[in-house]
Amino acid sequence: MSTAVARRSTLPGFGLTMGLTLTWLSVIVLIPLAGLFLKTFELSFDQFWGIVTSRRTLSALKISFGLSFAAACVNLVMGTVIVWALVRYRFPGRRLFDAIVDIPFALPTAVAGVALTQLFAQKGWLGAPLAELGIKVAFTPIGIFLAMVFIGIPFVVRTVQPVLIDLDPEIEEAAASLGADRWHTVFRVILPSLIPALLTGFALAFARAVGEYGSVIFIAGNLPNVSEIAPLLIVIRLSEFRYADATAIAVVMLLASFIIIFAVNRLQRWAQTRIPTH
Amino acid sequence: MSLQSNLASSTTQLRAYAPKTDLNVASPPSQRERVRPHTAASKRDLRTEPRPIRFLIVALALLFLTVFVVLPLVVVFASAFSRGISAYFAALSEPEALSAIQLTLLIAAISVSLNLIFGVIAAWAISKFDFAGKTFLITLIDLPFSVSPVISGLVFVLLFGAQGFFGTWLQAHNIHILFAVPGIALATIFVTFPFVARALIPLMQEQGTQEEEAAISLGASGLQTFFRVTLPNIKWGLLYGVLLCNARAMGEFGAVSVVSGHIRGQTNTMPLLVEILYNEYQFVASFAIASLLAMLALITLVVKTILERRLDEGQIVSDD
Numbered sequence: 001m002s003t004a005v006a007r008r009s010t011l012p013g014f015g016l017t018m019g020l021t022l023t024w025l026s027v028i029v030l031i032p033l034a035g036l037f038l039k040t041f042e043l044s045f046d047q048f049w050g051i052v053t054s055r056r057t058l059s060a061l062k063i064s065f066g067l068s069f070a071a072a073c074v075n076l077v078m079g080t081v082i083v084w085a086l087v088r089y090r091f092p093g094r095r096l097f098d099a100i101v102d103i104p105f106a107l108p109t110a111v112a113g114v115a116l117t118q119l120f121a122q123k124g125w126l127g128a129p130l131a132e133l134g135i136k137v138a139f140t141p142i143g144i145f146l147a148m149v150f151i152g153i154p155f156v157v158r159t160v161q162p163v164l165i166d167l168d169p170e171i172e173e174a175a176a177s178l179g180a181d182r183w184h185t186v187f188r189v190i191l192p193s194l195i196p197a198l199l200t201g202f203a204l205a206f207a208r209a210v211g212e213y214g215s216v217i218f219i220a221g222n223l224p225n226v227s228e229i230a231p232l233l234i235v236i237r238l239s240e241f242r243y244a245d246a247t248a249i250a251v252v253m254l255l256a257s258f259i260i261i262f263a264v265n266r267l268q269r270w271a272q273t274r275i276p277t278h
Numbered sequence: 279m280s281l282q283s284n285l286a287s288s289t290t291q292l293r294a295y296a297p298k299t300d301l302n303v304a305s306p307p308s309q310r311e312r313v314r315p316h317t318a319a320s321k322r323d324l325r326t327e328p329r330p331i332r333f334l335i336v337a338l339a340l341l342f343l344t345v346f347v348v349l350p351l352v353v354v355f356a357s358a359f360s361r362g363i364s365a366y367f368a369a370l371s372e373p374e375a376l377s378a379i380q381l382t383l384l385i386a387a388i389s390v391s392l393n394l395i396f397g398v399i400a401a402w403a404i405s406k407f408d409f410a411g412k413t414f415l416i417t418l419i420d421l422p423f424s425v426s427p428v429i430s431g432l433v434f435v436l437l438f439g440a441q442g443f444f445g446t447w448l449q450a451h452n453i454h455i456l457f458a459v460p461g462i463a464l465a466t467i468f469v470t471f472p473f474v475a476r477a478l479i480p481l482m483q484e485q486g487t488q489e490e491e492a493a494i495s496l497g498a499s500g501l502q503t504f505f506r507v508t509l510p511n512i513k514w515g516l517l518y519g520v521l522l523c524n525a526r527a528m529g530e531f532g533a534v535s536v537v538s539g540h541i542r543g544q545t546n547t548m549p550l551l552v553e554i555l556y557n558e559y560q561f562v563a564s565f566a567i568a569s570l571l572a573m574l575a576l577i578t579l580v581v582k583t584i585l586e587r588r589l590d591e592g593q594i595v596s597d598d
Contacts, residue, residue, distance in 0.1 A: 011490050012500035017403035021415075024396045028468055029421055032433035035443060039436050078342050085339035088325075089332055097340060099583055103347045106575040106582075108529025109427070110549035111568040114556045115350035118357055118565075125349065150346050172325055182327055211426025213532035214549070218556065231428040235536060238432065243441050250429045257424045261417075 036254070039247045051248040056224050057233065061252065064230040067141060068209035071148035075205045076198060078149075079156025086157075087164045105154045109214025116147050117218040139221030144229060147216045152205030159201035163194055163271075196271030200264055207260040211253065354572045357565035369563035370570070377543045378551040378567065384459070385534075385547060386527040389466040393523055397474025398516070402504070404475075405482035406490065416479065422471045430468050431536025434461055457539030462547065465533040470523045477519030478512055481589075485511055514588045521585065525578040529571055 040048060051057060085091070086098050104112065120127040120137040130137055137143050167190065175185045191198075213231040221227040228236075230253055237246035326332065359366050369375060400419060404412060422430065436442050438455040448455060455461045489511070493503040509516075531549040538545040546554065548567050555564035 010494060011406050011487060011503075012494070014403060014407045014409075017399045018407075018409075021396070021400040021403050025400075025415075025418060028464070028471055029418065032437055032468065033421070033425070035436050036429070036433050038443075078338075081335055082339040082343065085336045089336055091336050093340075097343055099579060100343055100347050102579055102582070103351060103575065106525055106579050107351070108531060108549050108571045108575065110531040110552045111354060111529070111571045111575075112350060113531075114552060114564060114568055115353045117556075118561075119350055119353050125353065126345070146346075150350070153342075153346065169325060176325075186327075207424060211424075211429070213426065213428050213535075218553075231426050231532065234428050234432060238435060238536060241441070243436065243439070246432060247436065250426075250432050253426055254429060257426070261420075261424050265417075 072206035112215040113218035143219035148209035156201035401478035427532025430533035473523035474519035
């Protein structure tokens with residue numbers, strides 16, 4: 001069986017390594033995730049629907065998805081600005097700032113959470129001046145939104161950066177020599193060829209923000225129906241031993257993230273067929 | 279060793295004969311020198327924006343990164359040292375802090391070593407052989423990346439919790455998985471599952487199977503081939519995967535929070551202790567632990583940058 005499948009290779013170990021891979025993958029990832037879906041089948045559809053459409057669940061899902069969408073939009077715009085500055089311009093500290101973009105990836109989420117809360121709290125370095133302007137950030141939905149912007153920014157930058165670097169300079173030279181001004185060249189020629197990467201980065205940032213827990217819960221305030229995100233509601237339901245409720249919310253979120261992965265895969269396939277490279 | 283280096287040098291020689299497509303190389307040097315300054319100058323004019331716009335974009339990018347990335351990092355250290363160095367070290371030498379550090383190191387050691395072994399095995403199966411459903415298998419390995427940390431913890435509660443599938447059996451046999459080290463380790467392994475495999479698969483696919491096939495045909499065993507031929511080729515990629523896996527294992531919060539039960543001095547990892555101390559308004563202690571994790575993140579980033587440079591160099595050598 002294994003030799004028939006791996007007929008083109010003369011290397012040893014296909015059966016053994018594939019067997020071990022599938023076993024370990026099943027034990028750690030597939031069986032636990034299957035258990036989640038199995039648990040939802042213990043509920044009738046009406047029960048499931050009742051949980052998912054209850055006011056508190058719906059508000060949590062709306063807050064998570066809505067604010068994640070808004071944060072991903074900001075990431076899309078600011079990510080493009082950052083990529084443009086890092087790739088196209090030379091300025092002092094460019095390499096340092098390039099490395100700094102990865103910090104939201106690398107910083108443990110709980111650390112990011114307490115740091116952002118401290119920064120935007122009413123007596124914090126940024127919270128105090130904002131409070132004087134009448135803007136309360138910490139313990140409000142604005143805080144959730146800012147934390148989501150923080151964790152999403154590397155996704156857009158790191159997806160778009162290699163594409164902008166590889167973009168064939170001849171295209172924009174051609175556009176310019178055919179009489180297009182810079183504005184047209186950027187918005188009609190360069191940005192369109194970045195669209196698949198931009199959308200991929202947007203989707204990744206969005207997906208990460210929807211599922212994010214650690215960097216959000218400290219700054220969120222966690223008031224039911226106001227500033228309670230869906231992952232936190234799962235944790236609350238678990239601590240109340242309402243496993244069915246926790247599972248139903250989790251399944252909705254998991255399905256949403258599977259749809260996002262599927263979209264990202266399609267986007268990347270699309271990108272491979274249309275990006276002009278040299 | 280010599281077998282491997284011979285093979286490597288012969289492949290680079292072969293690749294050196296590949297025709298170059300760059301037109302500049304084909305034109306005579308004298309002509310090239312005359313043309314180049316002119317095109318460089320006109321390129322610069324065509325491919326950039328007016329000065330005020332350039333300034334505005336750079337300023338906007340730097341302002342954003344400073345507010346959202348630099349300041350939170352500075353806040354961690356400023357708060358940790360806000361009552362002086364002695365308060366900082368006093369907080370770190372609390373028994374609670376020490377046990378959290380110990381547990382974090384233990385969990386990282388378990389999950390990194392298991393995922394290292396799995397990652398290498400999976401990358402070998404996926405990159406060195408052709409089979410149907412390869413892309414699907416890679417998608418499955420990637421799955422934990424797209425699952426919310428809270429859900430990653432939840433799935434293990436559903437399996438091993440009191441109301442879970444194995445709950446009553448585990449209770450009857452007095453085996454503790456949830457709210458104990460095994461549960462924390464399982465959740466961490468789940469969350470860090472893809473790192474090593476993901477770092478190795480593209481690298482090993484690019485390297486192909488020729489060197490390994492040559493080693494096998496010269497009489498090397500499978501393990502000899504792996505340790506003498508494959509491993510030297512993938513060592514930087516492997517280190518890269520282990521580095522990122524370790525950073526995430528030590529820093530994981532959501533998944534671990536769900537399965538740990540927060541038993542003080544027993545099932546608190548460093549990120550969990552940061553949360554507990556912060557909620558108790560022990561800010562110096564909380565940020566002292568957080569500063570250790572932030573340093574871990576910074577060191578990880580520096581080493582990652584160095585490794586990425588090594589990996590790029592490796593690619594340039596093999597591409598030319």
